[in-house]
Amino acid sequence: MTTSKSSERNRPAQRQAEIAELVLQRGSISANDLSELFGVSLMTIHRDLDELERQGIVHKFRGGVSAQPSSVFESNVTYRLRAAREEKIALAHRARTLIEPGMAVMLDDSTTTLELARLLEDAAPLTVITNFLETIKLVAGMRGIRLIALGGEYYPTHDSFLGVPCIEAIEALRVDMLFASVSAVSNNYAYHQEQEIVLVKRAMIRAAQRSVLAVDHSKLGRVALHRLVPLSDFDLVLTDSRAPEDSLLEMRENGIRYDVV
Template sequence: MTKNDIGVSNCFEATSHPMERHTEILDFLCERETASVGELADRFGVSRMTIHRDISRLVDLRFVRKVRGGVTVLPSVVFESNYHYRARHRFAAKQALARRVAALIEPGMTVMLDDSSTTAALLEFLPERQPLTVISNAASLVEALRYDEGYTVICLGGRFDPTMNAYLGVTCDLALERLSADLAVFSVAGVQRGCGYLQDDALVRTKRIMKASADRSVLAFDSSKFGKSALHQFARLSDFDHVLTTPGGEPAVLDELMSAGVALDVVAGELETSDITAASS
């Protein structure tokens, strides 16, 4: 049996760790949308049987759907629950939003940061706001800040969810109920009918408690989230002290939100062309 018989590529070095390969497969599908089993086996230097197992796992996680001879990514907001995908998606837009959020933070404040990749973009802008107390359930934020003397870091424990890269559940929620903050920062998976939506009910519970524990709250999301659907309603946009989005939203929708009392701010920045194109399509 030759390498080509088992679908091992001569051009790509095999990815040995399944979780890393799953992330790379998702990244590849983000660009291509659909791929055959043979194509994936060649690209990642593994057997077709291994790719079939990878696809079955991603189907179980509700990120992809099997098609004849291959796989296609699900065209829904469910896919955005994968942290590794979200962290790479619309990065320039998230930076523009994070820069504006950072302007609301003053040295000495206590801030609650949710597990979203939009909030994670704040890391670049927080050093100039030190000293800060940071409360978060986001594993990436805690890991990045824990050794920096400019921050007092409070990690919200609980059940670790590797897909969300965050701590969730009853333990996390109970810890939140005993804390308070000056400002809480959030993002959402979709925005419809004047409300922000999320796919996971555990995320909704945690974010609602986080919001109730803060004196002020800010919601930041790129304009592609307008019109997207998710299963659970998080909160009305009018309930936030600041709502930040990026250019590309339909003017009629923006006008309707502002008429309803939403403190909406469209954040200009050096956005990727694909960000604006996707948001307006």
């Protein structure tokens, strides 16, 4: 490493950007490892991690840092965009078969429904309603798509709009279909870590004539802090072929309609 590159790397902003990228790639890493990799003190690393946590990029735990979700924290949207991409694409293609021209379709702020949004241009004319900034930017450029963006308080960690204004905007609407995802599914319930997102998703379910839950296999058999709704509140659950058999059996025994893609 040249002196100029070393100097550049030791600038706090540059070092924090590199730490964030490393954590997003690996999922988690210890503070000691980061200290050795970047050649700075543990105190400096903890200051960097405090700043990254403040920005909502990572979550600190005793001795290290993680970008992965836990039962209490949802992962940063950048990490979610990378996770289970093939499964999400497969789920999106199955969900697309349920959409017909002329529908009003609501998409939540999940990266799973973002993959569905990429497939919507050939379904036009279509009305798309969402609170996810990534989906808003994507759909805004599509011909034949009427976009309704749900406002509210912007949450950088989720790259979406939440809060009372968002819920009130949802309650003023009635849509044909909702496509949503959650962080965890277990014991015939859907769960999520963040209460603000739980409240918004509940409002979305109430606003839809039909609701579809799309969850890749990594979400099954897990719980999170807040219980969202029973799976029976969804008309259909979509998951992928790596779904645990005990999770599928549990849904069958409780009369939950599901498709494996």
